[in-house]
Amino acid sequence: KKDTLVSIYSNNKLIDSKRLELKGRSADSIIFRDGLSGLEAAEIRLQCDDSLKVDNRAWVLRPRRSFKNIALVSNGNMFLEEGLRAVSPAKISLINPKEWSGAKGTAISKSADFLIFDGFVPGKLPNRNLLVVNPPVVKGKPSIFEASGFARVPSVEVLDPNHPILRLVDLSEVRIARLKATLVPSWMRTIAGGKSGNTLATAIAAGEDAGRRVVLLSFDLGDSDLPLRIAYPILLANIIDYISPASAGKNPSQLNIGETLAIRPNASAKSITIDCPDGHRKELGKEERFFQDTQVPGIYRIKQAIGSRVVSEVFAVSLISQRESDIAPSDHPELALEQSSKNGRSGGKTDTEIWQWPALIALLLLFVEGWVYLKGY
DSSP states (O other), X not given: OEEXXXXXXXXXXXXXXXXXXXXXXXXXXXXXXXXXXXXXXXXXXXXXXXXXXXXXXXXXXXXXXXXXXXXXXXXXXXXXXXXXXXXXXXXXXXXXXXXXXXXXXXXXXXXXXXXXXXXXXXXXOOSSOEEEESOOBOSSSOOTTOEEEEEOOSOOEESOTTSGGGTTOOOTTOOBSOEEEEOOOTTEEEEEXXXXXXXXXXXXXXXXXXXXXXXXXXXXXXXXXXXXXXHHHHHHXXXXXXXXXXXXXXXXXXXXXXXXXXXXXXXXXXXXXXXXXXXXXXXXXXXXXXXXXXXXXXXXXXXXXXXXXXXXXXXXXXXXXXXXXXXXXXXXXXXXXXXHHHHHHTTTOOHHHHHHHHHHHHHHHHHHHHHHHHHTO
C-alpha cells in the first residue's frame, strides 16, 4: 500500500487535495465537490514515490455542453433521470412509449439533440444518435435491440478499457443480477460483458453506422448496483460525450498519449491551428483531417479562423492506459521454452560445450603446422 496525495489544480493553482491509500495494481475512487464549478479544465496530480512519473498527472475537461435537449422515452426510471440531471444541465423531455408515434413524441424527438430509449425500442429506429437502456424481451424472433431472454453472469468484465465510454470507469465491483440476451447489430462492438456458461453476454456495446452513434446498456439499472457506485455518473458523462453532437474534434475530449484526433473543420474555416502544451503551434493544411502529434501530455487548443472571429476548443492528452502504466518486469515463458528446445536437440549440451571441440581441433592443427615448420620438413 502507498499513501498518495491527490491534488486538483487549475492553471497551476491548488484547488483541493485529499489523501488516498492505494494498493499495487488496483483502482480506487475519490470525490471532489468544492471549487470545481466554472472551471474549463482541471489537472489531477498524484504525489507518490514510483518509477513512472508521466502518469502521475492527468487532465480532465468540463464536458462539452453543445446540446440543450434530451428526449427520454420511458415509463419512468428514477436512476436514469437523476443520473442524467447530475451530469448534464440539458432539459430532459420525458415521453411515454405509447406517445412515441403520436404528435407529442414526434415534436419532442425532433427538437432533441439525441434520444434515449429505456425499456422500449420502436419498430423503426430514427436516424439519430441513441442510447438504448434495458431493451424489451419479446417472444419469437427479436429485432435489433430487442432481447430473447436473460443471461446470469457472476461479474462484468471490461473488454476494451481504452474505449472512450469506459475511460476512468471501474466496473470491477459492479454486480448485475441478469443481463438481457440482446440482438446487437454487426456494426456495434461489445465493450463490457460477462460469461454465461460458454457464451459472452453483452452488458455495454457501442458503435457507429452511417454517422449515427449508438450505445447499448443491455440490462435494467434496477437489477444492478451500478447507480450506487461512483462509476455510474462517470459512465453516463462518457456516454453523453460520445453520442452528443460532434464538434471540431470528432474524438472525445480525453485522449491517451499517442492517440490520433480526427478533425472535423468548419466549412467556413480559413485556417486551423492547434496550440500544444509545450508551447509550439501546429498549423493544419486544408486537406488535413487528423492530428497525430499527441506525445506531450496536457491541454491542447484547436483554433479555427472563421471570418473575423476565432472559434477555439480544447482537448486533453494524458497517459491513462493501465497497461502502459504497469512497468513491472514480466515473465517471458517463450524464452524458457526456446532454450529448453535447444537443449533437447543437443542432447543436453549447451552452446558453450559445443564450440569447445572445433576450437581444440583448430589449435591442434596450428601446433602441428608450427612444429613441422621448425623441423624444416
